[in-house]
Amino acid sequence: MHKTEGGLISLLYRRLVGATGFSIQGLKSCFRYEEAFRVEVFLVVVLSPLGFYIATSAQDLALLFGAMFIVLIAELLNSAIEAVVDLVSPEKAELAGRAKDQASAAVMLSMLLFVVVWAVLAWQNFAGVAGK
Secondary structure, eight states: OOOOHHHHHHHHHHHHHHHHHHHHHHHHHHHHHHHHHHHHHHHHHHHHHHHHHHOOHHHHHHHHHHHHHHHHHHHHHHHHHHHHHHHOOSSSOOHHHHHHHHHHHHHHHHHHHHHHHHHHHHHHHHHTOOOO
């Protein structure tokens, strides 16, 4: 077994710090180069206070915020796939187009989930249909 310098805690710390740095770089580059991601981040900032108003429980809040973050996650993955496809296939190719379209479909489905979750919880909590 390979012994790491400084022990397991040191290794975990170095890995966590390194991974966090790369993750922040990814968020920054997506925000800088992807207009859709900027719009979605803006919506998260604007809708977050509304989420606290709509939610009547911690579970509601987790669903509302989870649905928002799934959209961001899908957009990050979509942007990454598009960047890689553009890098390896700058000319039009059927498989490249399919990869981009399928990644875009994932974003669309995450947005549909967002709308359904927010609409159901808003209806349930504002119209008083909870428990009926």
